Amino acid sequence: MRSLFAKTLLWFLATTTVAILGIILTTALTFTSTEPRGPFGTLLTAQVEEAKAAYESGGRPALASMLSKFQQATNIHVVFTDAKGTDLLTGEPRPELLRVPRRDRWRLPFPFGRPRPVIARRDSSGQYWLFLINQRENWTFFFLQRQHLWIIGLVVLLCYAFAYHLTSPVRRLRAVVDCFGRGDFSARAETNRRDELGQLAQSFNQMAERIQTLLAAERRLLQDVSHELRSPLARLGVAIELARSGEDREHLLDRIQKEADRLNELVGELLQVTRVEVDPSKQKMETVRLDELLGDLVYDSLLEAKAKDCNLLLRAPDAVTLNGDEELIRRAVENVLRNAIRYAPMGTSVDVDLSRTGATAQVGVRDYGPGVPDESLPRIFDPFYRVDSDRNRASGGLGLGLAIARRSVELHKGKLTAQNAHPGLLVTIEFPVAAVPLAETLKPAAPTPVSTS
Numbered sequence: 394m395r396s397l398f399a400k401t402l403l404w405f406l407a408t409t410t411v412a413i414l415g416i417i418l419t420t421a422l423t424f425t426s427t428e429p430r431g432p433f434g435t436l437l438t439a440q441v442e443e444a445k446a447a448y449e450s451g452g453r454p455a456l457a458s459m460l461s462k463f464q465q466a467t468n469i470h471v472v473f474t475d476a477k478g479t480d481l482l483t484g485e486p487r488p489e490l491l492r493v494p495r496r497d498r499w500r501l502p503f504p505f506g507r508p509r510p511v512i513a514r515r516d517s518s519g520q521y522w523l524f525l526i527n528q529r530e531n532w533t534f535f536f537l538q539r540q541h542l543w544i545i546g547l548v549v550l551l552c553y554a555f556a557y558h559l560t561s562p563v564r565r566l567r568a569v570v571d572c573f574g575r576g577d578f579s580a581r582a583e584t585n586r587r588d589e590l591g592q593l594a595q596s597f598n599q600m601a602e603r604i605q606t607l608l609a610a611e612r613r614l615l616q617d618v619s620h621e622l623r624s625p626l627a628r629l630g631v632a633i634e635l636a637r638s639g640e641d642r643e644h645l646l647d648r649i650q651k652e653a654d655r656l657n658e659l660v661g662e663l664l665q666v667t668r669v670e671v672d673p674s675k676q677k678m679e680t681v682r683l684d685e686l687l688g689d690l691v692y693d694s695l696l697e698a699k700a701k702d703c704n705l706l707l708r709a710p711d712a713v714t715l716n717g718d719e720e721l722i723r724r725a726v727e728n729v730l731r732n733a734i735r736y737a738p739m740g741t742s743v744d745v746d747l748s749r750t751g752a753t754a755q756v757g758v759r760d761y762g763p764g765v766p767d768e769s770l771p772r773i774f775d776p777f778y779r780v781d782s783d784r785n786r787a788s789g790g791l792g793l794g795l796a797i798a799r800r801s802v803e804l805h806k807g808k809l810t811a812q813n814a815h816p817g818l819l820v821t822i823e824f825p826v827a828a829v830p831l832a833e834t835l836k837p838a839a840p841t842p843v844s845t846s
Contacts, residue, residue, distance in 0.1 A: 398560040405552035413545065437514045441523040444473045445516050448481060457482055470526040476519065490524050562590045566597065578605040629653070680827065681722055683713040683754055684747055690727050691745060694734060703737045709747035713754045716827040717805040725801035725809075726756060728794035729820050733760040736818070754824045761817040770811055774799040798822075 440463065447459040460471045460482065473481050478488040490513065512525040565583060572580035581601060582594035629652045636645040691707045698705050715722065733743045737760040746757040765773055774795045795809075802809045807824045 398556055398564075401559055402553060402556040405556060406549065409545075409548045409552060437512070437523065437525070441514050441516045441521065444523055445518075445521050448473065448521075453482060472524040472526065474522045474524070476521070478522070481521075487524075490522070559590075562586060562594065566590075566594055570597070573601055578608060626652075626656075629656075677718045677720070678716055679719055681715045681717055681719045683715050683722070683756070683824065684709040684711065686719070686723060687726065687745060687747055687756065690723065690730055694727075694730055697731065698734050698737075698743065701734065701737060702739050703734060704742035705734075705745065706742055707745045707747075709745075711747070711749050713747060713749055714827045715754065715805070715824050717824075718801075721801040721804060722824070725798040726758075726822065728798040729756075729758045729809075729822065732794055733758050733818070733820070736760055736762040738762055749826060752826050752828075754826050756822040756824075757819060758822075759814055759817055759819040764813040764816065764818050765811070767813070770813070773811060774809060795820075 444456060444459055447455040451458075456473060460473060463469075464471050472487060472490065474487055474490065475481060477486075478491045479486050514523050515521070516523075562583070569580045569582045578601065581598050584591055584594045584598060586594070629649060632645045632648045632652065636642050636649070687707060687709055691705050694705060730743070730745065737743050741761040743761075744757070744759045746755075746759075748755050748757075799809045802822055802824070805824055807822065809820070809822050811818060811820045813819075
């Protein structure tokens with residue numbers, strides 16, 4: 394039997410059957426027991442004393458009347474004897490009954506081929522015995538009444554409902570897993586339950602969402618990489634063919650160098666993404682002064698900003714210390730900063746602000762350009778995603794800078810967000826501050842605004 398539903402249902406039915414049989418057995422033992430503490434033992438003791446009183450006060454007629462009423466009410470044959478085993482109602486000697494108290498104090502009311510059970514009780518004076526002899530041919534279902542059948546039916550129905558409630562989500566989850574395994578990556582399990590099965594469905598949905606995202610990202614990566622490589626390779630091929638003709642060779646060599654540099658940059662960006670994705674546990678951890686790192690990055694970007702006639706304004710009034718990989722942190726902030734410079738209009742400024750709130754350091758980089766459409770904001774950190782639908786390269790870039798920045802920030806338990814500042818785009822980077830006293834490791838710093846003007 395391989396069905397979990399059938400196993401569960403049969404298990405509960407077997408448990409219920411054992412419980413019912415246990416109740417019947419306990420009731421039978423209590424019913425046949427001659428112990429005075431049992432309910433039937435107490436009744437039997439009272440019956441012996443009543444038969445004794447009837448016989449001593451009214452003789453055989455009174456005893457016959459009393460035993461007849463008891464026998465009609467219980468359908469049990471009753472014999473009342475003296476101490477020698479003589480039936481006081483019929484005068485018949487019944488010495489075999491005296492052996493019952495010594496041999497069997499009580500016996501189960503199920504014959505199964507054995508003689509019918511006899512229950513005996515002696516009066517308080519020891520002069521009389523009362524024997525109950527079962528007249529029923531089969532006592533197997535004596536304690537199972539019609540009302541019990543309704544209870545058993547209800548129990549079976551409840552067991553069925555519970556087994557269905559327990560196994561139905563497993564069957565649905567199996568169907569979803571089958572669909573997912575056949576390639577339907579949009580298949581999801583129902584998560585309306587709050588128990589362990591609901592948690593299992595939620596875990597599967599999270600796994601499926603992650604796998605779908607990774608597969609979609611892989612397909613998009615292959616498409617975008619093929620597109621990014623195809624264009625410079627095609628231009629390289631054309632430039633090489635023209636260079637062979639000998640016309641304007643110097644210009645063509647410069648073009649070849651430019652396209653080769655572009656391919657080298659693409660490979661470097663892809664290697665950087667791979668590095669931060671493969672094994673986060675191997676990243677280098679060190680103490681990083683975020684305020685000093687921002688000063689260095691702003692200084693290194695001055696020439697690029699001057700080429701666009703932009704001002705770089707740095708406001709970092711506090712010394713902030715992080716624990717992490719300095720190269721990854723540098724690459725994250727640098728990619729955000731260079732992206733802001735790339736899209737900043739001529740003659741505007743790019744603001745870089747460092748602040749600290751509790752255990753979190755925030756780096757805000759804002760340009761005053763056109764911003765990003767609201768529907769594109771959640772995707773600007775995806776690899777190779779560009780807001781430009783025609784994928785023109787007038788602004789440069791490969792669409793990997795912000796993706797690398799996001800992954801680098803996430804590896805440091807931080808968060809990277811973007812919002813339109815009207816005008817421009819504000820990108821905020823949050824890092825957890827190192828729990829190290831600044832006075833023990835660093836000298837105080839008082840950064841001043843940096844400007845290209």
